[in-house]
Amino acid sequence: MGEPMAGHLLAAGHDLRVYSRTRSRASRLLDAGAVWADAPADAACGADVVISIVGFPEDVEEVHLGRRGTLRADELPSVIIDMTTSRPSLAARIADEARARGVEAVDAPVSGGDVGARNAALSIMVGAEPNVFDRVLPLFELLGQTVVLQGGPGAGQHCKMVNQILVAASMIGAVEGLRYADAAGLDGATVLASVSAGAAGSWTITNLAPRILKGDFAPGFFVEHFVKDLRIAMEEADAMGLDLPGLSLAKQAYERLCEAGHGQAGTHALAVAY
């Protein structure tokens, strides 16, 4: 998702240095005028704003706190923004470490996927100090349609966890509902015609249930990334002393799906686990 997002910033006239572990993935951005950097620290050197979007919390940590991370730049950046879906507690820790160096930190995970990134239609959930949010809002408005400040550092990540709890529950419902329909001898598409528009309706039912019925499990959003998100949500819920059995059920179901070799399928491949 980073490539189209960076493309929007470039198209708006911003100067851009880019780093990626796989240089070839930056080639279109470099062709369009971005400048290559050999490490996060080099990309961040003296920058007004640094934006990261990577895979896992470990990657986020490496990019910002690592030996060649953004906070080790020869000239520190002014603001670092992480848009990866990652641990709220890591976002808070990065903010602490940044602040100790006079750098502001923002967590801003997104929903909307590849399509939302390409169309600049993402929902961006922001954890930041209000004055920092105001400073970076114009950048977010180049990337997303819905940009909401959720609270201080970490709050964007917490909001994304809520998003994933909702997505997981919808998927469990869709998969169980379609499984029931099939066992009862109903036609799945005909059932969707009855249930989609009312109280049972959801984005999942409208967008993913038809793909489940076709056996089209291309991502969308990877199972292995969703497992990561649900594990983070579960750890955070546990740490807050919450008992969320629906989340627990979804996490286990997705872990089994991943173990069964479907990590690179779309999240709606949960249907094959039933």
Added chain:
Amino acid sequence: MGEPMAGHLLAAGHDLRVYSRTRSRASRLLDAGAVWADAPADAACGADVVISIVGFPEDVEEVHLGRRGTLRADELPSVIIDMTTSRPSLAARIADEARARGVEAVDAPVSGGDVGARNAALSIMVGAEPNVFDRVLPLFELLGQTVVLQGGPGAGQHCKMVNQILVAASMIGAVEGLRYADAAGLDGATVLASVSAGAAGSWTITNLAPRILKGDFAPGFFVEHFVKDLRIAMEEADAMGLDLPGLSLAKQAYERLCEAGHGQAGTHALAVAY
């Protein structure tokens, strides 16, 4: 819901006989020209079409198969339609008993609630033989916006079970998501602003989550009726050899909510059980 539905039929010029266990609930219909009947058998006597919508499967059985039920009418009706959410297997049994007497039977549960009934905007999920469906479709079109034939007798009920499986999962997600948000120190309404429009979106999130945040648990749809529906869905799933852990979780949660005295609250009162 029966009253506004019957009102639409009356307004369209149909002759109507009505029976209700509580006669006062029929008074507006009687004022508008409906004729009172002392029992389902009397209401059904010689009718082209009989429509029932009651509370529980036991009530459905009594209305159609009971001593003074519609199939005991002196002059049998031509078609009986049950719009209660009830057991698929009961719908099939009523259809068998009806057919043995030369009467057609249709199951046609609805979603859309009180508001849908008043506005003739229900989704009507129909189990019927196709020729019978064609005969009664003009009546359904006076009551609903989405009228879909799902299969033979019982298929309408099965489709409604799918609907309820989806609704239950959405509610679990909404309640757990809001619980997480609250524990994480987020503002619920601000979270909804981020998550409602994307992949986490649902009818439940749009319509019921804001009421949960206000602590407004007025029904909507009664917890005690939802428990009935989820029990039916679970029995049917068990009978089909299906393992649906999300449904099972929701059924248990709603049973606990009912036992705790919230049977007359709206389904979104699940939030108080968390």
